[in-house]
Amino acid sequence: MPFFNNMVLVLDRYFVHRLRMVTGKDGNPLNEVEMLWDSLMNNDGILRGSNVIKLIPDQSVLKLSIGDPIRITEEEFERLSAAFFAEIESKFV
DSSP states (O other): OHHHHHHHHHHHHHTOOOOHHHHOSBOOHHHHHHHHHHHHHHSTTBOOOOSSOBOOGGGSSSOOOTTOBOOOOHHHHHHHHHHHHHHHHHHHO
């Protein structure tokens, strides 16, 4: 599991310079990855909330709630990265 958590860190950093006015404030896959990155780096791998992003667990890719430990599996990373790239394409290409 640490491998796929680390892959989320890599995924986020390649596209770190995205604009909030384009990505929005909802819990779309771009923002979900941003929250995962922040929680992995700054909150001991426990998903924490954001004052800006409104994540709704049932509408997110991984369905994690605030306070859940982040332990991403291969299948979850595949779903998350596919949704992330689809969102990048729809908003920036």
